[in-house]
Amino acid sequence: MNVLLDHFSLFRDGFLGTLSLTAVSAVIALVLGALVAACRVSPVPPLRAFGTMWVTLLRNTPLTLLFLVAIFVVPQVFFPGLSYYTLSVWALGCYTSAFVCEALRSGINTVPVGQAEAARSLGMTFGQTLRLIVLPQAGRTVVPPMSSILIALTKNTSLAGAFNVFELFGAQKTLSELGYSIVVIFGWIALAYLIITLTLSGLFRLLENRLAVAR
Amino acid sequence: MTEVFVTKDAAPADDPLVVLENVNKHFGALHVLQDIDLTIARGEVVVVIGPSGSGKSTLCRTINRLETVDSGTIRIDGRPLPAEGRELARLRADVGMVFQSFNLFAHKTVLENVVLGQVKVRRADKKAAEQKARALLERVGVGNQADKYPAQLSGGQQQRVAIARALAMDPKVMLFDEPTSALDPEMINEVLEVMQQLARDGMTMVCVTHEMGFARSAANRVLFMADGRIVEQASPEEFFTNPKSDRAKDFLSKILHH
Numbered sequence: 284m285n286v287l288l289d290h291f292s293l294f295r296d297g298f299l300g301t302l303s304l305t306a307v308s309a310v311i312a313l314v315l316g317a318l319v320a321a322c323r324v325s326p327v328p329p330l331r332a333f334g335t336m337w338v339t340l341l342r343n344t345p346l347t348l349l350f351l352v353a354i355f356v357v358p359q360v361f362f363p364g365l366s367y368y369t370l371s372v373w374a375l376g377c378y379t380s381a382f383v384c385e386a387l388r389s390g391i392n393t394v395p396v397g398q399a400e401a402a403r404s405l406g407m408t409f410g411q412t413l414r415l416i417v418l419p420q421a422g423r424t425v426v427p428p429m430s431s432i433l434i435a436l437t438k439n440t441s442l443a444g445a446f447n448v449f450e451l452f453g454a455q456k457t458l459s460e461l462g463y464s465i466v467v468i469f470g471w472i473a474l475a476y477l478i479i480t481l482t483l484s485g486l487f488r489l490l491e492n493r494l495a496v497a498r
Numbered sequence: 499m500t501e502v503f504v505t506k507d508a509a510p511a512d513d514p515l516v517v518l519e520n521v522n523k524h525f526g527a528l529h530v531l532q533d534i535d536l537t538i539a540r541g542e543v544v545v546v547i548g549p550s551g552s553g554k555s556t557l558c559r560t561i562n563r564l565e566t567v568d569s570g571t572i573r574i575d576g577r578p579l580p581a582e583g584r585e586l587a588r589l590r591a592d593v594g595m596v597f598q599s600f601n602l603f604a605h606k607t608v609l610e611n612v613v614l615g616q617v618k619v620r621r622a623d624k625k626a627a628e629q630k631a632r633a634l635l636e637r638v639g640v641g642n643q644a645d646k647y648p649a650q651l652s653g654g655q656q657q658r659v660a661i662a663r664a665l666a667m668d669p670k671v672m673l674f675d676e677p678t679s680a681l682d683p684e685m686i687n688e689v690l691e692v693m694q695q696l697a698r699d700g701m702t703m704v705c706v707t708h709e710m711g712f713a714r715s716a717a718n719r720v721l722f723m724a725d726g727r728i729v730e731q732a733s734p735e736e737f738f739t740n741p742k743s744d745r746a747k748d749f750l751s752k753i754l755h756h
């Protein structure tokens with residue numbers, strides 16, 4: 284109990300660090316994932332090739348390696364002066380976008396092609412067809428895998444701790460160095476992660492139920 | 499086999515709406531459409547029949563470019579079909595299509611199905627679109643189903659909604675790809691009656707159907723397709739009583755005697 288009370292601000296900052304890493308990289312992952320999924324199902328071959336390459340590259344690279352590239356190579360070659368936080372968020376976002384894309388695409392594939400054909404035959408553009416007809420019907424199948432992906436993302440944010448971004452794992456390191464019992468610290472850290480991940484899965488369950496009623 | 503029989507009085511009139519010239523299409527090695535030349539006049543009702551796999555659906559789908567063609571040109575009301583993109587989308591709105599499997603938007607109510615295209619494609623005012631949708635649903639006899647979801651309707655009702663949805667775009671021409679083939683027998687007539695009324699109202703129609711009764715009463719011309727070619731075209735009376743090609747004779751004897 285003492286650890287938590289004595290160093291509450293440390294825990295709080297770690298918690299907020301993890302929360303903000305998760306939230307920002309989740310937004311990046313969802314937006315990028317949707318765009319790349321649109322590429323992968325588009326009628327334009329170069330876009331499809333780009334989408335496939337994006338997914339193959341990012342999904343098959345270990346996240347640690349991606350972090351190393353983001354932290355050490357990207358600032359040297361492309362964008363000098365970006366903070367570790369920004370670089371971490373982009374590494375996490377890009378990595379997770381590949382999984383988001385594939386979850387969306389598998390959802391899209393469960394919608395009968397006739398739905399898209401009917402939309403196209405009415406004169407809807409590709410974007411309208413995807414947005415108004417296909418994605419809303421893909422939604423229900425997409426929610427459970429999406430929930431898993433974002434929970435995995437929450438846990439992956441701990442990697443940013445290794446690069447001087449302060450989050451829960453960093454808090455744990457500091458406390459360990461102060462000499463507190465590692466078991467107790469781990470307990471509190473785990474609880475903090477659980478708060479985030481359980482909230483996430485709760486939200487997604489709600490979403491799933493909402494989508495279930497909507498038809 | 500390459501000879502095409504055309505009966506004189508079935509030759510297209512002088513106001514062409516849909517023109518296909520020398521259209522060819524392959525699916526891999528399969529030559530599904532072979533040198534198709536076809537002119538459909540404004541107000542004309544053309545029935546396409548032929549054995550399964552002869553390319554009837556593909557022909558229909560190339561007319562609004564759901565399928566691309568390998569060579570040849572397709573013009574709707576004088577304008578060639580543009581490549582994929584906004585331009586094509588706009589042109590597609592002028593060509594209504596009714597599918598064998600209805601393809602109503604499953605997550606939208608019947609009313610929303612008929613409103614959606616008007617609002618999103620034609621940029622119509624929402625109120626006006628709803629009014630028009632209700633009138634169209636009334637016209638095809640499903641006015642009282644407006645707030646249900648497609649899955650709650652019978653096949654015949656769904657297909658009539660699909661016709662209303664296509665009509666809501668004020669299309670210049672309507673394509674029907676075996677609109678009654680997925681229906682239970684007792685529902686076929688309710689759909690055919692709607693189509694017949696459309697034909698009487700002067701809609702230009704291309705119908706893939708084996709409904710002889712409909713062809714005889716509503717069609718100006720029957721096209722007989724086999725192996726990706728238009729083998730024979732004639733007035734329905736002429737075609738059904740006196741088919742010229744062996745393929746057509748053979749086909750008719752099969753469907754008339756079952």
Ligand SMILES: Nc1ncnc2c1ncn2[C@@H]1O[C@H](COP(=O)(O)OP(=O)(O)O)[C@@H](O)[C@H]1O
Pocket residue numbers: 525528530548549550551552553554555556557
């Ligand atoms: N998307 C496709 N890919 C490959 N082959 C196809 C495709 N669509 C149709 N075909 C083939 O093209 C031929 C003509 O098909 P279709 O136009 O559907 O014939 P019909 O409507 O007259 O039965 C058939 O042999 C069919 O198997």
Ligand SMILES: [Mg+2]
Pocket residue numbers: 554555556676
């Ligand atoms: Mg067919």
